[in-house]
Amino acid sequence: MNWLDILIIICMAAGLIKGLFDGFVKRAVSFIALIAAIFLAGQIAVPSRNFLLNHVTGNAVSPLIISGICYVLAFVLIIVLITLLGKLISLAIKMTPARPLDILLGGLLGCFIWILSLSILFNVFSAFDVNAMLLSQSTQEKSILYSKVKGVVPTVYPLLKDYFKK
Numbered sequence: 001m002n003w004l005d006i007l008i009i010i011c012m013a014a015g016l017i018k019g020l021f022d023g024f025v026k027r028a029v030s031f032i033a034l035i036a037a038i039f040l041a042g043q044i045a046v047p048s049r050n051f052l053l054n055h056v057t058g059n060a061v062s063p064l065i066i067s068g069i070c071y072v073l074a075f076v077l078i079i080v081l082i083t084l085l086g087k088l089i090s091l092a093i094k095m096t097p098a099r100p101l102d103i104l105l106g107g108l109l110g111c112f113i114w115i116l117s118l119s120i121l122f123n124v125f126s127a128f129d130v131n132a133m134l135l136s137q138s139t140q141e142k143s144i145l146y147s148k149v150k151g152v153v154p155t156v157y158p159l160l161k162d163y164f165k166k
Contacts, residue, residue, distance in 0.1 A: 001143075001144055002139060002142050002143055003139075004135070004139055004140075004143040004145075004146055005143050005144050005145050005146070008118060008143075008145045008146070008149055009145070011114045011117075011118060012111050012114050012115060013111075014114065015110035015111045015112075015113055015114030015115075016107045016108075016110055016111040017107075017110070018110045019106040019107040019108065019109050019110020019111060019113075020103055020104075020106060020107040020110070021106075022106050022110070023090060023093070023094075023099075023102040023103050023105075023106040024101075024102045024103075024104075024105035024106040024108075024109055025086060025089050025090045025093055025102055025106075026086055026087070026090045026106065027106045027109045027110050027113065028086075028109060029082060029083060029085070029086025029087075029089070029090070030083065030086070031109070031113055032082060033078065033079045033082035033083055033086070034079065036078055036082060037074075037075045037076075037078040037079045037082075038075075040074070040078055041071055041074040041075040041078060042071065042074075044070075044074035044077070044078070045067065045070040045071040045073075045074045046070075048070045048073070048074065049063075049066055049067050049070040052066050052070065053066060090102075115149055115152055116152060116153065116156070118149050119149050119150055119151070119152035119153040120153055122146065122149060122150040123150060123153050123154070126150070
């Protein structure tokens with residue numbers, strides 16, 4: 001076990017603890033909100049950008065700046081709306097006997113989100129760090145968890161890709 005394993009364990013523990021405190025619904029809604037914002041913000045930003053470009057007179061503001069502002073506003077709006085919906089659902093669950101299950105599943109989801117995030121990070125690192133200058137080959141080989149965590153995205157992605165093709 002080396003420093004990389006310790007870092008992975010700390011991240012997983014942080015995700016577990018945060019998930020236990022937040023619960024499954026809140027963690028799931030946060031994750032869904034982020035994914036939805038990434039995919040939908042551009043689709044919302046384009047019509048709002050076109051609207052603003054038609055109503056802003058002169059060259060007061062660059063179209064590029066308007067595009068960026070519209071994307072950021074759409075991104076934030078999507079996250080806020082989905083998060084508010086999640087808070088309502090979470091509040092309803094707190095009043096039911098399902099709360100312990102919500103807490104337990106929240107911890108597991110929090111841990112999984114960190115594993116998924118680290119897997120993405122490790123795969124990006126390996127794609128750009130061909131000469132192993134950021135993360136030495138020795139550190140990667142001596143790590144117990146590195147290859148397992150790195151393999152999550154390549155394993156999950158084809159399954160999701162096949163699922164959504166159906």
